[in-house]
Amino acid sequence: xxxxxxxxxxxxxxxxxxxxxxxxxxxxxxxxxxxxxxxxxxxxxxxxxxxxxxxxxxxxxxxxxxxxxxxxxxxxxxxxxxxxxxxxxxxxxxxxxxxxxxxxxxxxxxxxxxxxxxxxxxxxxxxxxxxxxxxxxxxxxxxxxxxxxxxxxxxxxxxxxxxxxxxxxxxxxxxxxxxxxxxxxxxxxxxxxxxxxxxxxxxxxxxxxxxxxxxxxxxxxxxxxxxxxxxxxxxxxxxxxxxxxxxxxxxxxxxxxxxxxxxxxxxxxxxxxxxxxxxxxxxxxxxxxxxxxxxxxxxxxxxxxxxxxxxxxxxxxxxxxxxxxxxxxxxxxxxxxxxxxxxxxxxxxxxxxxxxxxxxxxxxxxxxxx
Amino acid sequence: xxxxxxxxxxxxxxxxxxxxxxxxxxxxxxxxxxxxxxxxxxxxxxxxxxxxxxxxxxxxxxxxxxxxxxxxxxxxxxxxxxxxxxxxxxxxxxxxxxxxxxxxxxxxxxxxxxxxxxxxxxxxxxxxxxxxxxxxxxxxxxxxxxxxxxxxxxxxxxxxxxxxxxxxxxxxxxxxxxxxxxxxxxxxxxxxxxxxxxxxxxxxxxxxxxxxxxxxxxxxxxxxxxxxxxxxxxxx
Numbered sequence: 001x002x003x004x005x006x007x008x009x010x011x012x013x014x015x016x017x018x019x020x021x022x023x024x025x026x027x028x029x030x031x032x033x034x035x036x037x038x039x040x041x042x043x044x045x046x047x048x049x050x051x052x053x054x055x056x057x058x059x060x061x062x063x064x065x066x067x068x069x070x071x072x073x074x075x076x077x078x079x080x081x082x083x084x085x086x087x088x089x090x091x092x093x094x095x096x097x098x099x100x101x102x103x104x105x106x107x108x109x110x111x112x113x114x115x116x117x118x119x120x121x122x123x124x125x126x127x128x129x130x131x132x133x134x135x136x137x138x139x140x141x142x143x144x145x146x147x148x149x150x151x152x153x154x155x156x157x158x159x160x161x162x163x164x165x166x167x168x169x170x171x172x173x174x175x176x177x178x179x180x181x182x183x184x185x186x187x188x189x190x191x192x193x194x195x196x197x198x199x200x201x202x203x204x205x206x207x208x209x210x211x212x213x214x215x216x217x218x219x220x221x222x223x224x225x226x227x228x229x230x231x232x233x234x235x236x237x238x239x240x241x242x243x244x245x246x247x248x249x250x251x252x253x254x255x256x257x258x259x260x261x262x263x264x265x266x267x268x269x270x271x272x273x274x275x276x277x278x279x280x281x282x283x284x285x286x287x288x289x290x291x292x293x294x295x296x297x298x299x300x301x302x303x304x305x306x307x308x309x310x311x312x313x314x315x316x317x318x319x320x321x322x323x324x325x326x327x328x329x330x331x332x333x334x335x336x337x338x339x340x341x342x343x344x345x346x347x348x349x350x351x352x353x354x355x356x357x358x359x360x361x362x363x364x365x366x367x368x369x370x
Numbered sequence: 371x372x373x374x375x376x377x378x379x380x381x382x383x384x385x386x387x388x389x390x391x392x393x394x395x396x397x398x399x400x401x402x403x404x405x406x407x408x409x410x411x412x413x414x415x416x417x418x419x420x421x422x423x424x425x426x427x428x429x430x431x432x433x434x435x436x437x438x439x440x441x442x443x444x445x446x447x448x449x450x451x452x453x454x455x456x457x458x459x460x461x462x463x464x465x466x467x468x469x470x471x472x473x474x475x476x477x478x479x480x481x482x483x484x485x486x487x488x489x490x491x492x493x494x495x496x497x498x499x500x501x502x503x504x505x506x507x508x509x510x511x512x513x514x515x516x517x518x519x520x521x522x523x524x525x526x527x528x529x530x531x532x533x534x535x536x537x538x539x540x541x542x543x544x545x546x547x548x549x550x551x552x553x554x555x556x557x558x559x560x561x562x563x564x565x566x567x568x569x570x571x572x573x574x575x576x577x578x579x580x581x582x583x584x585x586x587x588x589x590x591x592x593x594x595x596x597x598x599x600x601x602x603x604x605x606x
Contacts, residue, residue, distance in 0.1 A: 107437050131423055134525025174439055181525045282529065283581050284574045314577060317570045317597045319440065354601040355566055357440075 046093035047260045049074050049253055050120035052111070054137065055104050056128040063128035065190040066137050066182075068211050069238040071098055072227075073246045074124060076220040077254020077270060084265040091261045099125075108174040112144035120144075121260055124253050126177075135187050137180040137241065139249045143173040143256065157295045159330045159362065161369070166361045168327045171291040171320040172256065177249040178282040180242045189239040198227060198234040208234045248274045248281060255292060264296040271296070287311045291324050303335075304328050312348070319360065322352045326366040333369065345370040397484040397546045398451040400432075400539055401477070403467040405489040405500060417491050420498050420523045424531065429454050431532035431575075432539060438571055445547075445564045452539065457486075478507030485509075485542045487535070491523075498523040500531075504538055510550040511541070512592045519585045530582045533575035537586065540572035541593055548600065562604035569597040 051071040054063035075096040085091070097120055106125055115123040126139035158167040182190065189196070195210035202224060215227040215236075222245045224237045241247050246254075255270035271293040275286060290311045294304030308325040315321050329345040332338070345366055356363040402425065407417050436449035457477075459465040467488045469477065478486060486505040491498060502519040519538070521531050545551065548565040549558030557565070576590040 108439075109437070131427065131528045132420065132523055132525045136525055136528050174437075176434075179528045181528070280582070282578045284578050315573055317566070317573050319570070351601065354562075354605060355570065355597075 046095050047257055048095040048097055048118070048120040048122075049257055050097045050099055050115050050118055050123040052099040052106070052114075052123065052125035053101065054126045054128050054139075055106065057104075058130055059128045059135065061193055062135060062182075062187065062190045064212070065192060065196055065239075066128055066241060067126075068196055069190075069241050070124060070139070070247065070250055071096060072215075072217060072220075072225050072236065072238055073241070073250035074253045074257075075217050076225065076246060077251065077257065079258075079263070079266060082263075082266060084269075085263065089262075091263050094257060094261060099123075106140075108140065108142045111140070111142040115142060115144045122253055122256055124249065135182040137182060139177045139180070141172070141175040141177060141249070141253055141256070143170065145173060157298055157327065159327055159365065160334065161330070161365055166330075166365050168295075168323055168362055169320065171295075171324060172288040175252070175285070175288055177252065178280065178285055180247060180249070182241065186239040186241055190241075196236055196238060198229055198232070198236055200234055202226075202235045204235075208232050211236050243277070248277055248285070252285070252289065255289070259292065259296060264299050267296045268293055268300075283314060287315055287318075287321065291320065294324060294328065298328065298331055303332055305332060312352075316352055317355045319355060319357045322348065322356050323360055323362045326362050330362070330366055330369060342370055396448060396451075397482055397543070398448055398453060399481060399483055400452070400454050400485050400487065400542075401457050401481060401483050402454055402487040403457050403489075404464040405491050405502075406466050408490050408492045417498065421491065421500075424500055424523060425454065425456075427528065427532050428535045431536045435536060435540070435571065441567050441571070442564055445567055448543070452484075452543075454487075474505050475507060478505065483507060484539065484546065494522065502535070504542075506542060506545070508552050509542055509545040510552075510555060511545055512595065513588050517585070517588060519583070519589075521583060527582070530579050530586075533579035534583060534586050534589070537572055537576035537579055537589055537593070540568055540575070541589060541596075544568040544572060544593070544596060548596075557599060557603050559604035562600060565600050565604070566597075569593060569600060573597065 051067060051074055054067040054070075056063035078094040078096065079085075080091050080094075081087075097118055099114065099118070111123045111125050115121070121143065123142040123144070124139060125142070126137060129136055129138065158165040160166075192210075195212035197207045198209040198211055198215075200206040200208050202221065209229055209232055211227065211229060215229040218226045218228060218233070220226075223240060224235055226233065226235050242249065251270045251274050255267045255274070258264070258267035258270065271289050274281065274289050275293070281289075287310075290307040294307030294311075297304040297307070305325075305328040308321070308328040311318075311321045312325045325348055326345065329341055329348070332341050333345070349363075349367060349370065353363070353367075405421060407414065432452045432454060435452060436446055438449070441449065456464045457467075467474075474486065477483070485507070487502055488505060489500055489502040491500055493499065500521050500523055502521070504513075504517060504519070506513075519534050521527050521534065523531075544565060547561050547568055549556070549561065572593045573590070576586060576593050579586040580590040
């Protein structure tokens with residue numbers, strides 16, 4: 001069989017190749033595992049939000065104007081002082097940036113890369129599209145995992161045990177937010193081809209210019225902002241996208257930004273507004289917000305267990321949710337070791353260890369402690 | 371028979387078996403019949419448009435699934451290959467389902483399908499509604515055979531439409547991945563890592579959709595139940 005052996009070799013190569021293609025199990029790089037970053041995390045000089053012009057095949061004007069509105073809404077969440085902020089607390093600086101070029105078919109990975117290039121810690125992007133007889137804004141939140149944001153987020157929650165700190169991965173780094181359905185009034189306002197009008201004053205209808213993207217906001221009122229654009233100062237009355245004052249997605253971006261600035265009470269306020277909003281908040285979004293609020297409560301020295309338990313009740317298969325619940329139980333155990341806490345932790349470990357990342361430091365610690 | 375011939379034929383058998391096994395695991399095509407129209411106003415243009423939009427947003431959502439973080443590399447490849455394909459007749463037109471159950475099974479097997487969507491467009495209180503039926507072929511699902519997903523073709527149901535169909539697709543992938551196919555009623559724990567990832571992925575759109583559409587509650591419960599089974603039977 002002269003060519004028989006050649007065929008055996010040929011078929012063997014094919015077989016080995018096809019087996020490799022189906023059995024590759026490269027260790028995925030997790031967004032939460034910032035351990036791939038070797039540089040020492042640098043707490044940035046300021047926290048920056050990056051808002052992209054929303055892309056749209058059919059409605060570019062609406063996408064652009066809607067994003068301009070969300071830009072102002074997210075900016076309105078920035079604060080340096082408040083009745084709940086101690087006077088000696090410095091929250092540092094906050095900036096909202098505008099990305100003028102939408103990227104068609106953007107992904108979280110691309111949004112993260114662009115945010116890092118523009119020195120931003122959080123990005124809001126999305127699309128405007130027609131569906132049925134209406135118009136939908138689909139938005140996404142990306143928190144890039146790099147040294148800067150890692151530095152900020154690593155200053156967040158961790159569990160102390162012995163002499164070590166066990167960080168818990170930030171839960172909401174790539175979020176798909178619930179669709180905003182635009183009503184007819186908003187669509188009419190957003191269809192303006194020159195941009196959102198800038199008026200002479202708060203109540204006037206005299207137009208002095210148009211907001212087409214980045215402006216500098218001086219102050220905010222409900223549904224309006226005083227801005228400076230091209231040297232002229234005036235008022236923008238922005239369309240009621242997702243609510244008269246602020247959409248839940250803008251509040252979410254604002255809440256995460258406040259967390260990064262150490263303004264935990266402010267973040268809790270925004271997250272609570274989102275949870276209690278009367279609009280249809282998707283359960284997956286609510287779970288993310290509950291985890292974030294729980295973290296902020298823990299960082300204030302109190303227990304975030306109620307929020308973590310809520311999240312776990314609705315999604316016991318999520319590594320992030322399980323880690324946060326275990327973290328909350330460990331934190332509670334650190335304060336005062338109670339039989340109920342032990343019992344609950346053991347039950348969670350028993351029910352959910354299969355869905356916990358085997359490399360989870362918090363999971364390993366919980367197994368050791370409880 | 372010489373030894374080299376024995377080795378040759380032995381290899382052929384092994385390659386054939388492994389390839390079949392690989393093909394059975396790599397089900398990434400979802401087929402869709404054109405939905406039957408049950409309207410009496412003859413407004414086919416509107417119905418065509420709504421159906422096209424319906425397909426587009428489901429396709430967009432399926433494309434996004436591969437971008438989920440923390441997914442094993444081989445599963446990511448499968449998610450990237452997920453495709454919603456229209457079933458066409460010999461003239462290349464999107465065709466309505468006229469097949470018997472046996473023929474549906476044949477189609478499912480021949481095309482190595484993950485699932486087949488079929489359905490109707492009806493009017494409900496003056497509003498267009500899509501009623502989807504899902505054919506899972508030989509996958510051992512725990513849903514009733516007459517499961518119907520009802521969704522109004524209105525902007526307010528945009529998210530639910532995307533979530534519901536992606537949840538069903540992910541559920542089907544999960545069944546295939548953990549070997550619940552044909553006569554097998556036992557979970558194949560060798561693929562438990564992918565199975566767990568798929569449960570984590572599937573439960574999110576399933577629970578979102580179930581909040582707004584009661585017809586998705588059984589799908590959410592089926593995914594939850596499978597997740598619990600995986601947890602019990604495939605301890606890591």
